[in-house]
Amino acid sequence: MDIGSVNYLPYEVFVDxxxxxxxxxxxxxxxxxxxxxxxxxxxxxxxxxxxxxxxxESGKEGILRVHPDLTGRDLQxxxxxxxxxEEQVQxxxxxxxxxxxxxxxxxxxEYKDHFGFPFVICARMNNKATILRQLEERLxxxxxxxxxxxxxxxxxxxxxxxxxxxxxxxxxxL
Ligand SMILES: NC(=O)N[C@H]1NC(=O)NC1=O
Numbered sequence: 001m002d003i004g005s006v007n008y009l010p011y012e013v014f015v016d017x018x019x020x021x022x023x024x025x026x027x028x029x030x031x032x033x034x035x036x037x038x039x040x041x042x043x044x045x046x047x048x049x050x051x052x053x054x055x056x057e058s059g060k061e062g063i064l065r066v067h068p069d070l071t072g073r074d075l076q077x078x079x080x081x082x083x084x085x086e087e088q089v090q091x092x093x094x095x096x097x098x099x100x101x102x103x104x105x106x107x108x109x110e111y112k113d114h115f116g117f118p119f120v121i122c123a124r125m126n127n128k129a130t131i132l133r134q135l136e137e138r139l140x141x142x143x144x145x146x147x148x149x150x151x152x153x154x155x156x157x158x159x160x161x162x163x164x165x166x167x168x169x170x171x172x173x174l
Contacts, residue, residue, distance in 0.1 A: 002167045006044065007037040020083055021161045022048065022154060024066040041166045049155055057147065064117035064150050070131060071096060071104045083161055091123035091131060100128065107135045114139060115146055122156035 001017075009017065011033045019026035028051055038044040052060065068074040068084055071093045080088065088094065096104065111119045119135050126134070138146055 001165065003038055003041055003044070003169065006166060017165060018162075020081055021158045021165070022052070022063060023068075023081065023084060023157065025063055028052065028063075040169055041162060044166070045159060045162055048158060052151065052155070060147060060151050061117050063154060064120055064147070067118050067120045067154075069108050069112075069118050070121070070123065071101060072108065087123040087157070087160075091126055092128045093123065093131070096128060100132070104132065104135070107132070107139065111135060111139050115143060117147075117150070120150045120153050120157075122153050122160070124160055125156060 006014070011030065014033045015026050015030050018029045022028050028048060032044070032047045032051055035047045038047065052063065055063075068080055070088060074080045075085065075088055075093065078085075108119055119138070121131055121134055123131065138149060141149065
């Protein structure tokens with residue numbers, strides 16, 4: 001789909017198509033629909049990012065809290081969203097050894113106990129080694145810095161999900 005077609009979508013369809021660009025946050029998509037017409041994919045993405053940035057800190061933490069744990073219960077029980085499952089698989093998180101699964105689970109729990117939200121990272125821009133390393137390093141961050149860092153990762157995930165849904169302008173001209 002190109003951005004011109006996106007601008008013609010009724011909001012029900014818009015939310016169906018883009019409702020999970022921010023994991024389990026269709027409300028963001030529904031709110032951003034009223035900012036049409038978007039001049040480009042980058043403009044749509046900027047509208048989503050502006051909405052997120054305008055939220056109070058509790059709202060940003062809410063976005064983080066609806067994210068599934070990496071390699072957590074949802075991956076094992078098959079209850080992840082399609083997008084999240086594909087991203088975790090692409091990062092190789094379905095091939096962890098038993099020792100790596102235990103390490104990830106222990107660090108995820110430590111992180112959640114410490115910050116009050118789950119560890120979020122753009123899996124597709126990482127692999128299992130960098131994810132484990134980042135989890136250990138970010139645990140040492142101060143809370144405000146860590147929240148901002150996690151929200152930046154949400155935006156990276158959103159960027160890649162949008163790229164999979166809208167044809168970038170340069171390709172339209174081919
Ligand atoms: N917890 C977490 O980072 N989850 C997310 N990361 C990602 O790339 N997709 C997700 O669902």
